[in-house]
Structure formats: structure tokens, C-alpha cells
Amino acid sequence: MTQTYSRLTIDDRGVAWLTLERPDVHNAFDDSLIAELNAHLERLHEAARHGEVRAVVLGSEGKSFSAGADLNWMKRMVEYDFEGNLADSRKLAALMHGLDTLPCPTLCRVQGAAFGGAVGLAACCDIVIASEKAKFCLSEVKIGLSPAVISPYVQRSLGERQTRRYALTAEVMDAPTALALGLAHRVTGHDELDDAVTAMLDTLLAGSPQAQRATKALLAEVARTPDSKTTREHTCRVISELRVSAEGQEGLASFFEKRRPTWTNDSDTTATERRS
Numbered sequence: 081m082t083q084t085y086s087r088l089t090i091d092d093r094g095v096a097w098l099t100l101e102r103p104d105v106h107n108a109f110d111d112s113l114i115a116e117l118n119a120h121l122e123r124l125h126e127a128a129r130h131g132e133v134r135a136v137v138l139g140s141e142g143k144s145f146s147a148g149a150d151l152n153w154m155k156r157m158v159e160y161d162f163e164g165n166l167a168d169s170r171k172l173a174a175l176m177h178g179l180d181t182l183p184c185p186t187l188c189r190v191q192g193a194a195f196g197g198a199v200g201l202a203a204c205c206d207i208v209i210a211s212e213k214a215k216f217c218l219s220e221v222k223i224g225l226s227p228a229v230i231s232p233y234v235q236r237s238l239g240e241r242q243t244r245r246y247a248l249t250a251e252v253m254d255a256p257t258a259l260a261l262g263l264a265h266r267v268t269g270h271d272e273l274d275d276a277v278t279a280m281l282d283t284l285l286a287g288s289p290q291a292q293r294a295t296k297a298l299l300a301e302v303a304r305t306p307d308s309k310t311t312r313e314h315t316c317r318v319i320s321e322l323r324v325s326a327e328g329q330e331g332l333a334s335f336f337e338k339r340r341p342t343w344t345n346d347s348d349t350t351a352t353e354r355r356s
Contacts, residue, residue, distance in 0.1 A: 085113045088120045094134035094289075095281060096124055103142025109197065110153035114171050121178035128184040128293070135284050136182060137277060138205055139189035148196025148219065172197065173229050180204040180233060181300070183293045185284045189277050190214045191270070200230025202263060203237040206296070207280060210264040211273045216253040218246050236303075237263050286344050290327040294318055 087099045098120055100107040109117075127133040140146060157165060179186065179201065188205035195217045202208050202216070218227045218234065227234060227247050235243040242261050246253065258264040268276040284292070298318050305311045322328040327343070334341040 084116060086116045086120065088123070090127070090133060093285060094132060095285075096127070096133045096136045098124070098136055098138050100140035100146060103140075103144075105150060106144035106147035106193065107140040107142060107198075108147040108150035108153075110150040111168065111171065113150075114175050117175050118171065118178060121175070121182070124182060124184075125178065128182055131289055133184055134289055135184055135281060136186045137189060137281070138179070138186065138201060139277075140191070142192075144192040145190045145194040145214065146198035146201065147193060148198050169229055176200050176204050176230060176233060183296060184289070185292055185296070187277065187280055187284070189273065190216075190264070191273055193217075195219050196227070197230055199263070200227070200233050203230065203233040208258075208264045209266045209268065209273065209276050209280060210255045210258060211270040212255050212267055213270050214255040214258065214264070214267070216258050216263060217250060218243075219250045221248060222250045234263075237261075288327045288331050288341065288343060290325060291322055291331070294322055 085100065085102045087101055088096060089099075090096045098117070100109070100113070102108060102113065124133055124136060128136075157168060160168065185207070186205040188202045188208045190202060190208060190210040192211065192213055193215050194202055195215075196219050199216050199218055220227045231243070231247070234247070238246065238261050245251070253261065253263070255264060255267040259267045266276060266280075298315065301314060302311055323332075327341075330343075331341050
């Protein structure tokens with residue numbers, strides 16, 4: 081039986097739980113884990129486009145969220161030539177892009193250390209909830225490398241000035257610092273982390289699935305060209321299409337009729353109850 085290092089489960093509300101399962105090496109990733117995650121993300125893209133997945137929670141087992149690159153993998157990469165390293169890096173880039181562009185909301189659960197490429201995983205998610213024990217570090221320069229592949233996503237989260245500092249110094253950010261700089265959205269007590277994830281999922285599931293997909297795609301487009309005639313026209317079309325859509329009509333009707341929209345009919349059951 082082939083050993084796997086990750087798990088993907090989808091509950092009956094359409095919440096997907098994508099979990100790293102290498103706690104013995106602090107969930108460090110190598111080429112095998114990257115290939116698994118890329119396969120999972122391909123499945124999730126398809127499911128999210130068809131409305132079968134409402135949200136994705138990225139997490140991991142054990143003490144650490146992820147230590148970044150696996151040491152044995154790095155030893156093998158030393159023996160690769162330029163083309164071999166380039167091919168390897170493109171697979172990691174595909175992982176980051178795939179996570180960043182998932183059509184549905186994504187939530188990252190960080191219970192401990194997130195080093196190197198793991199900071200990129202967090203930065204690619206829409207919402208990051210971190211334990212008070214979480215620590216983040218762009219550690220690459222300490223071993224003669226660069227956070228190159230993850231840099232577009234990290235710089236978008238931290239901003240250019242703070243990314244320069246932490247990418248060049250490899251300083252460790254504690255959870256409050258990550259929160260202050262915008263990498264994390266909420267910091268909780270370690271024992272309250274799962275409750276915070278549950279509460280955020282319940283908040284996300286109250287929104288229209290169609291509107292969330294449209295909004296996520298729209299915000300990505302606006303970020304690329306924030307003020308142009310094309311962007312302005314695109315924003316007008318998005319809201320107009322949503323207003324006349326079935327979900328848009330249902331959302332407006334439920335608001336005026338002072339009732340819950342149909343997509344929340346199943347949300348009285350919390351994420352904790354669903355997983356138990």
C-alpha cells in the first residue's frame with residue numbers, strides 16, 4: 081500500500097478538510113507531499129466550481145503546522161542540475177497558485193511553527209487563524225536560499241516593506257506580530273483554536289456560495305488592475321449578474337422577508353457537531 085502524507089475529507093456541508101499528516105517530521109514537505117497536495121487541489125478546484133465544496137480548511141497534525149522543506153528532499157535537490165531544480169520549483173509554484181486561486185473561501189489553521197514555504201501556504205489562504213503558540217519565519221536566507229516561489233503571496237500579505245525585513249533577516253514572527261502585520265487574521269488561545277475555526281466556518285457558510293466565488297475572483301482581478309476602465313466595467317457586470325441570478329434573487333427576497341436564505345438551511349449544525 082502506497083504511503084500518503086496528507087488527507088482530504090469533505091463533510092456533508094461541503095467543507096473540505098485538507099490536512100498534512102507528517103507529524104514525525106513537523107509536516108515538512110517534499111516532492112511526494114507536493115504531488116499529493118496538487119492532486120487534492122485539482123479535485124477541489126473542480127468540486128468548488130460545481131458548488132460541491134463551500135470552503136476549504138488547510139491544517140496539519142501534530143505540534144507544528146509545517147517546518148517547510150524536508151531535509152532529505154533538500155539533500156536530493158543539491159544533486160539536481162538547474163533544469164531538475166527548475167522542474168521541482170515549478171511543482172511548488174503550482175501548489176501555491178492552486179491554493180491561492182481556489183474558487184471558494186479558504187481558511188488556514190496554524191497551531192505551531194510555520195517556516196519557509198509554510199508561510200507561503202498561509203499567505204495563499206483567504207483567512208488565517210493562529211494559535212498563540214504559532215510562529216512564522218521566512219528562514220531561507222539562513223541556508224543560502226530565497227523565499228522566491230512564495231514571495232508574491234507573502235509580499236501581498238505583509239506588504240513590501242515588512243517582507244523585505246523578514247525575508248532578509250529570517251527573524252521569527254510570533255503570533256501577535258503576524259496578526260499586527262496582516263499575515264494572520266486572528267490569534268486564539270491554543271485550546272480555543274478549533275472553536276475559532278468552527279466559528280469562522282459558520283460565518284463563511286452563512287454567505288451565498290455563488291457570491292463568494294464571484295467576489296473572490298473579482299478581488300483577484302481588482303488587485304491586478306485596481307483602477308482602469310476595464311476593471312470598472314467588470315465590477316459593474318459582476319454585481320449586475322449576481323442581482324439577476326437565482327441566488328441573488330433568493331438573498332434579496334430573504335432579506336426583505338426577514339428569513340434565512342435557503343443556502344443556510346443546514347447551518348444550524350456546527351462544524352464541531354459535523355466532524356464528531
